[in-house]
Amino acid sequence: MVNLWRSLRFLVVSVVLLGLIYPLIVTGIGQLLFPYHANGSMIKLHGRVVGSMLIAQNVTNPGLFHYRPSAVNYAGNGSGGSNLGPTNPALIKEIKGNIQTVEQQNPGTPVSQIPPDMVESSASGLDPDISIQDAKIQVPRISKATGLSQQVLMALINRNEQGRFLGIWGQPMVNVMKLNLALLQQRGK
């Protein structure tokens, strides 16, 4: 009985300390020091939040860079992957469909040139980044839709490319939101 009473008292102290004080202090410090990050790296354009730098959104406009395929249709409130296994016929079907989409939108792209990340769904369904190869394949389409030259677009990609951290961690890629914002800026919007 003594122990039960002690356990209950410990519960009260610890919930307050660990479940409330701790996250609230971190929230306070986070909001103070890093308000942009702490609120989700939201991007405002013309006064309106257009999305998060870190969250993929559904972009089908031929004049913008597209994100990777999403198994959850870019639901910012419902992340997830396809969870299709490597021998699942549904996986083959899904990738096949994605290849067709890529070929349709970017005519003339040989299948062998398509990087796997461009046609395979991301883990979160919200992957904000694409590989350089993915971005490059989209250049002719965007050029055609926007009138910007391919060189300008290539330069945009190069400028926004993120390399490996310390040369060993991660892989070369571009953030799509960043790229599209730069693209829009280039077009003067």
Add this chain to the structure above:
Amino acid sequence: MANSKSAGLSGAIVNHAIVDSFRKLDPRTMVKSPVMFVVEIGFVITLLLSFDPNLFGGHYGPGSGERAFNIFVTVVLFITVLFGNFAEAIAEGRGKAQAESLRKSKTDLTANRRRSDGTYERIPATTLRRGDIVRVLAGEAIPGDGEVIEGLGSVDESAITGESAPVIRGAGGDFSSVTGGTKLLSDELVIRITADPGESFLDKMISLVEGASRQKTPNELALSVLLAGLTLIFLIVVDTLRPIATYLGAPIDIATLIALLVCLIPTTIGALLSAIGIAGMDRVIRFNVIAKSGKAVEAAGDVNTLILDKTGTITIGNRLASEFIPVGQHTDKSLIEIAVLSSLFDETPEGRSVVELSKENGVSFVREEFHDAENIEFSADTRMSGLNLPDGTVTRKGAVDAIRQYVQQRGGKVPADLEAKTSRIAMEGGTPLAVVSGNEVYGLIYLKDIVKPGMKERFEELRKMGIKTVMCTGDNPLTAATIAKEAGVDDFIAEAKPEDKMRLIKEEQAQGKLVAMSGDGTNDAPALAQADVGLAMNTGTPAAKEAGNMVDLDSDPTKLIEVVSIGKQLLITRGAITTFSIANDVAKYFAIIPAMFIAMIPQLQALNIMHLTSPRSAILSALIFNAIIIPLLIPLAMRGVKYRPMNATSMLMRNIFIYGIGGVIAPFVGIKIIDLIITALGLAHI
């Protein structure tokens, strides 16, 4: 015992064992070995399935060969159980044969019991109680364990010890203990019986060698638990395979599952475990040591500290004359002459060695010329012995201080250099004996305690095994140190009293160490009882034998070292066969798993790295291998894994290499060979 000592596996023992292996099929016996009991249950199930393959569901038609397969599995399982029983039976067999011969020496014993009025009555020995007084005449068998209270006689103990030379037993002192079943050769003894019927040494020995009173040792118990745990794990593994197969669309038949289960559970060690224990005890007995429990033998393997008496154990015990040292004005020659005279009729080893050494120095006397001289034997009072010649010459040799006193009492003078020379001898570990004639000290006999040959090497081995040796001696510290150095023991206690031994044991035990010691005297009894391993000498007092947990029938204290090795060997054999047994499973999996799932996942054929002919031959080959490995390992279980003193890590690596890696490889070869045979016999596609 003597005749059975070297007895191998005689035909009679094997025949007995075969009969016993069937008798042991009784489930009430089998259940004591859970692993083998599981095999027996499996056997019963496949036996039922041999009559009706669809007994527990399934749709096997006559063309499926299912019945033939079930019969095949049933037979192999039956043989597996029999092999296990046979291993145990054969290990017990040797003991039983010994017990039989011991029993013979026990039957028909009668006793001459003293009535309260002092007269004697003849009664069967089996009715003797503790405290009864019996009289034994020359040529009669001693009816029970007891203590001699009157008389002195030579006793033939060969029935028990195998040693044919008779030993002297007499009232008082440390040689008063007699054992029932031995034979009095001369004189007459009056004995007080010290054991009730059924509790005599002979009874205990019979039940020990028979294995009747064998209880699982703590370590064996721990291993049994682990083996039972592994068996349970494999039961779970195998039981859950059926639902997995059902999910995949093709159920696996029960015989195959039982075959897999039997292959996986540690049957090899399960079958041999008790045989190893019995054989270990048996090895101890063949060393003429009676261990009162298996626990004592195992404890011997763990011993950290070995306490050995110097005299008789480390050294030959008989101090031998090695040098004559004259004192005062006396010459070598005159000293030697007196020394020989004083020792002429001295039958002790010391005395004889003096005569021997004198002979080497060119001095010898013929006994017959002194037949009228009076021989003075050594006594504890005078601490000297010698000869009184008819011409009045008195020669004595004895402890230096006793002689000094003796000379001073007679008004003689002690030469000045006696003291210095005495202490030189003592310092070197020798024993000085002063030699005196009349009241004149002639000089000293340097008695040397000789370290037994090979002792130094043995202590070195013990050190490698991590065992510390402590020498106990009544000698002074100087002497003790010299001998200790010569023998290579790690430590010594000089001027040791029985309490010192006791204290040492308690100190070591307080540090968590296990201590072994040997002893024979009544005053050793408490220490023998306190020690983790107490080896009592058979020549010792009943109290000592009662206190120790082992009795050495040859009364050789160095046996402790052998017992330690046997204890270790016992554990190593268990460990090695367990490891082997578990390592075997790897190959069995590679045989059976592809075979089981071939229908559902044909690609798993890639795991059939042994290229076994058919799924059924794969399963049967693994099962047959599993069965025949048991009799193949019986000799190893009986003999024990060879033990060589080396440090623990190298021994571990050596045994892992042989029994672990070997245990992985052997079944790959064995199963493949059996598969080839099955295929050649055309049974692969039953």
Add this chain to the structure above:
Amino acid sequence: MTFAGTIGILAVVALILALAIPMGGYIYRVFTGQRNWFEPVYAPVERVIYKFVGINPDAEMDWKSYAKSWLLVQFVMALFVYIIFVLQGHLPINPDHIKGMSWDLAFNTAASFITNTNWQNYAGEQSMSYLGQMAAITYLQFTSAAAGVVAVIAFVRGMVANKGKTLGNFWVDYVKVHTRILLPLAFLFAIVFVGLGLPETLHGAQIAHTLQGGTQTISRGPVASLEAIKQLGTNGGGYFNANSAHPFEDPTALTTVLEILAMALIPAALVTTFGKFIKDRKQAAVLYVFLTGLLLAGAFTVYASESAGDPLVHHLLGIGGGNMEGKEVRFGQSLSSIFVAATTAFTTGAVNTMHDSLTPLGGMVPIVFMMFNSVFGGIGVGLLNILMFLIIAVFLSGLMVGRTPEIFGKKIEAREIKLATAAMLVHPFVILVPTAIALVTKAGTSSMANPGLHGFSEVLYAFTSGAANNGSAFAGLNGNTVFYNVAIGLVMLFGRYVSMVAMFAMAGSLVKKSVVPESAGTLRTNTFSFGGVFLAVIIIVGALTFFPAVAVGPIGEHLQMIAGQLAK
């Protein structure tokens, strides 16, 4: 596989070891009551807690009262969070108006978080209020980790005591893990995480008007504070459904490296702590070598397999390269692979990759690591499992050298073997039996998302994860059914408490024994030879127990895949 990727994996592991070793020394000082720099901060806080809770910090407890308090306080906590989960719809700090959970989901979630498993049959952004995320999830992520740490500390105390009686004071230990280890580290990591992009806010979801004119609801919340303790406590329960694959939980390559570091830090440090307790550095070094070897072997197996990709995709569709299904671009193959290995080695269960979409051999590594459950293992419990396997290894090896086995001077006898066997037995039992049941019931098979052998692997993974208190999943399996909620809930509880109570009892038995001094005949456990035997015992016991299941699951699927066969 690339050179940079290979170096990347090695660098992560080197970083872990470099920080874990000093950390281990610090933990040792905490549990031996030594003062440290922040004493003026810690001591008063602890005194207040002792006073409020009613703890006499000088009392000593034997194993029974230690274990009783340990169990009771966890039971109370589990009950508390169960109530929050069921009633969260009516409780405050719930800006997204999330409803209460069903009884079975609440049971599963409470069992999951109290056992440090963090198996989630719910999607955080949709089914957990901010209050739940903080006062239940983040809260238990502290306390369940702390429970693991104190258990192993108590055990080690029992192991080194010479004819002792007590294992320390549970309450003092429990408070100190929080105040001196978990909280300071969590603060540090949480603030760094916010700086690197993890949200930490009480604002509700953001409605965004996307670049091409659509709308998107972006969930967020107090993520960073949860993320820090989620990894430090080897919990793994994510704020979002996608766990550390979600860009808000793990936005960059650097954060994922830090997250791997955080999850590995304390389990790896405890090896050093253990070495300090037994005063044998070399023992710790030997363990490090073999455990790190296993970790790397696993990581590189995943890396090789994922980089090689799916031959079916190669041949049927002509897409070359590695497998990117269920992976994030910012991590690539290399950081995804080490994360897969680390999260199951340290039994955290966080994922930055969808394990269900791994290649068969890539998916086999996490399954096998969870089956071993002792490749460093979860916080506290991992070392306990390692010690359990050490005891079994010592027992077998001791026999092989002809001595009653002893570990660190303590004799291993029937009672210890009984308890170790019980602890060892639970694991296969709670993995294989429920898996078998699931396979032959409609309730079990209807939740599978993938057909054929992969479907089997999903179920096997689920129960293995539950039993190992890992929490990661082949997430295609729909776990939010009454069957799986209850079954996995029970598996998690048995998987943790049966073996840990057995280990407490063993500590109680070991503490009383005297320490036998070492001699030349003692089998030294701090040699690489013995380390090899120890490794062999883990692998052989694991392999013998689970080989059939793994052969039918990942190995079978791999063989089918390379034979060009799709599942039916």
